[in-house]
Amino acid sequence: MKVRGERECTECDTRWSYYETGSITCPDCGSMRSVGVDERRRHTDSPVELDLSEHRLRFGEAAGTLPEDGHADLEADLRAYVHRRGFIRGGELLPLDDVALAARELLQALDVYGRLADPTDHDREYLLRLLDGADDGERPAPGTVPDRLRAARGLAYANAIDAYREDLTRYLDDMGADTADDSGPDVDLEAARDVLESLRDRIRRVESLHGDVDPDAIETLVRAANDLGRYLREGDATALSSARERVSGSTQ
Structure with missing residues (x-):
């Protein structure tokens, strides 16, 4: 799917990368109210680490x-x-x-x-x-x-x-x-x-x-x-x- 990678919180104006977090939740205030502010790009890789x-x-x-x-x-x-x-x-x-x-x-x-x-x-x-x-x-x-x-x-x-x-x-x-x-x-x-x-x-x-x-x-x-x-x-x-x-x- 194509998603907007840079998001902005509508509550506190914090910006973060969806590509890095995989979340629309603001990492600063915890609000789920956010909007994408850049162009949509293809994204299939979710942020995940393998720890065995x-x-x-x-x-x-x-x-x-x-x-x-x-x-x-x-x-x-x-x-x-x-x-x-x-x-x-x-x-x-x-x-x-x-x-x-x-x-x-x-x-x-x-x-x-x-x-x-x-x-x-x-x-x-x-x-x-x-x-x-x-x-x-x-x-x-x-x-x-x-x-x-x-x-x-x-x-x-x-x-x-x-x-x-x-x-x-x-x-x-x-x-x-x-x-x-x-x-x-x-x-x-x-x-x-x-x-x-x-x-x-x-x-x-x-x-x-x-x-x-x-x-x-x-x-x-x-x-x-x-x-x-x-x-x-x-x-x-x-x-x-x-x-x-x-x-x-x-x-x-």
Whole structure:
């Protein structure tokens, strides 16, 4: 949706950024009577932080099988974070960041791990590694993903890329509509849309395989999505070429 980012309280005249707070309530006097005072801009990213420190205290010292208690709370916090995340903030296109990717993978890995009949030490250690670094955007390298958890990464990343692709589409539509604004980068909108369509096809392929793909292949699609985002932000033709090459070379 498009919203007015700068708001002014009609009670005390305080001004603040809706993009930063996500609230129409005045941070000074608490009044809900406020008005937007600037132009509307596309905004899909809500202000939210991922803090898993309490969950690490519960699971971090676990030995052997992970404790059952606390799984629901951890999953709820991860879902809340994922639900509030978007990739356009006040009209500015953001990258597909590592925290968003790691949070989705941890959420998916918890589900897969919970259904394993005999999780190994490697499986458990990998899950704890995700938990240890997700809120700092630390993503384990593709080659370290256990075989039985690679579907979790594949499906999680596919979902993240698809969410990013939807925001890229919105951003492209806005660029196409702003024909009077020549201050932005010079981009080929149709070429970008062609890459987006190819990216969509690759993601559907991963989904049809329930995420069970080579971790290196899904990582290539993450980089392709970010290359395309960089092209739209900066107009760098090499980024478009890189995105196209990565998508076309990511066959499963």
